[in-house]
Amino acid sequence: MINHISIGVNDPENVAKVLAEFWDGIVLPFPPAPDSFMVLANDGRGTGVEITPIDTVITPGQGLPPEDDVTAPTEAYEAKFVRSEFVPRYVPTHLNINTKLSIDEIKAISNREGWRTLVANRGEGLFQLVEVWIENRFMLEVMTPEQTERYIEITNPEFIAKMFAQLEGAFPHPPVQHGTTEILNLIG
Secondary structure, eight states, X not given: OOOEEXXXXXXXXXXXXXXXXXXXXXXXXOTTSTTOEEEEOSSSSOOEEEEEETTEEEEOOSSOOOTTOTTSOOGGXXXXXXEOSOOOSOOSOOEEEEOSSOHHHHHHHHHHHTOOEEEXXXXXXXXXXXXXXXXXXXXEXXXXXXXXXXXXXXXXXXXXXXXXXXXXXXXXXXXXXXXGGGGGGGTO
8 A cells, every 4th residue: 555655746735635635635734845735545544645736756864873773863864845947837746536536527527727637548448537738747547436446447467367378479578576565556
């Protein structure tokens, strides 16, 4: 389970409110990064997204706390959110979330915001999702309950093993079979 992710946007408060709308979630201030918000999904699992200003990056701390005391204070050594001059237009990171909303409801929210939206048939119809381009620069994949059900079905290790057995020889470098998780990157 992924617990949370951080994304940078131009208008953190607005994006947080929209994401909370997709999730039937709540928006809270996120003090570690100034002018930032945390959205918590109403999923009973604590799933969240930290939404920071677009020019915010995370940097590692300096030094390390004493190794022999796992209860030692670590704030002075921890990663920090800082402002940066580097602001990419697009990033390779994207986020896929579940919603209780329908395709039409997802599209209505996205269209209201003026964000590019399309229903995408990934893998030539293997599964479907709604691409929502937050602020027309960050890709959020939103899945309805039916789309999520299919996603869970195709990410089942047994399904993936059967799929690769049918495609044997189709890839110049077959996936490493240490465990089932190594081949899941095909899905995202």
